[in-house]
Amino acid sequence: MEISGLISAILIGAVIGILGRLVVPGRQRIGVLWTVVVGIVAALIGTAIASGLGVADTDGVDWGEWLIQIALAALGVTALSRVKVRR
Template identity: 40%
Template sequence: MNHGVLGWLLIGLVAGVLGKLIMPGRDPGGFIVTILLGIAGALLAGYVATILNIGVEGWVRQYGAATLGAIALLIVYRLIMRARGS
């Protein structure tokens, strides 16, 4: 099932929420920024999977890849914001 960009955007909404649940804490920008990072992470995961020719078929793999992408971007975001505040 190939959703394209719109599918990854919708999956990203859920991935952003899952990312926030997996990595709780106070983030600059709050919940909305985390959801946006989830969308960006999902798009990143879809793009990387396409480039590496990794099959991300099935909803479990799609949500898993999107959630990992969201968590990765959330970690990078927190590191950047922490370095900026110091």
């Protein structure tokens, strides 16, 4: 992976993480760094799932892929927030 690919993965992961965090109601007790990490992981896994479903490469904006990624980020933020609360 080139440096431009790494930077774009971090930026897209940050956006996905923030959108996933906005979808979850209430307060989440995780920091910005964890939000970005969850977003990056959700973006990678979401892209793989979207490719498997055949909705990753469409003409125009890949709304299906984005929805999958945001849903995974919301699940990740919720799970990580609950683990942090229990500690």
